[in-house]
């Protein structure tokens with residue numbers, strides 16, 4: 150299967166009932182920093198909060214090509230905004246290679262437990278499946294991360310019992326399984 154080219158911004162600008170999902174741009178840096186500076190956001194992923202909005206800006210700039218440094222993977226990051234007042238509430242990312250994607254999701258602490266993570270991730274997953282024709286989507290989730298496990302399950306991923314060297318469990322959905330479509334719809 151040929152690797153997909155980088156989609157035009159319009160192609161991966163998405164919407165849900167409450168959210169706008171737009172390709173992440175440097176102009177989102179201040180709002181994202183306000184969410185990501187909270188250490189709680191990094192509790193299960195092991196990362197450090199960015200030191201400044203300029204750090205966030207530099208990271209976004211480095212990812213501006215929408216490709217991994219080696220160029221062999223699409224790196225897509227969506228900034229999540231409330232449709233009613235355009236407040237930034239988080240982001241969703243997908244690394245796409247060889248017909249499959251690895252997803253991650255982040256919602257600012259003040260906006261959690263309102264369904265935004267699931268709503269945005271479900272939309273991205275559907276887009277990956279139908280627009281990029283992927284056959285598999287996965288995520289790596291710390292076994293104690295209840296919120297992320299629940300989110301993954303609600304969008305149709307299932308735990309595989311496989312673990313990474315970091316102790317995260319691999320969750321996966323494959324699109325040849327018709328049960329998948331049913332579980333996402335329910």
Ligand SMILES: CC(C)(COP(=O)(O)OP(=O)(O)OC[C@H]1O[C@@H](n2cnc3c(N)ncnc32)[C@H](O)[C@@H]1OP(=O)(O)O)[C@@H](O)C(=O)NCCC(=O)NCCS
Pocket residue numbers: 189190191192193194252253254255256257260261262263264265266267268288289290294295296297299300303
């Ligand atoms: C994981 C995360 C994105 C969830 O975002 P969210 O917008 O709060 O998620 P939702 O409101 O859509 O909730 C998803 C499910 O998790 C549950 N949930 C959310 N927060 C929870 C918590 N703190 N404790 C227990 N369950 C929780 C919800 O009840 C819901 O479960 P249900 O579908 O069975 O009803 C958010 O907690 C987060 O950003 N965490 C820090 C970043 C991170 O670790 N990301 C994961 C990297 S893969």
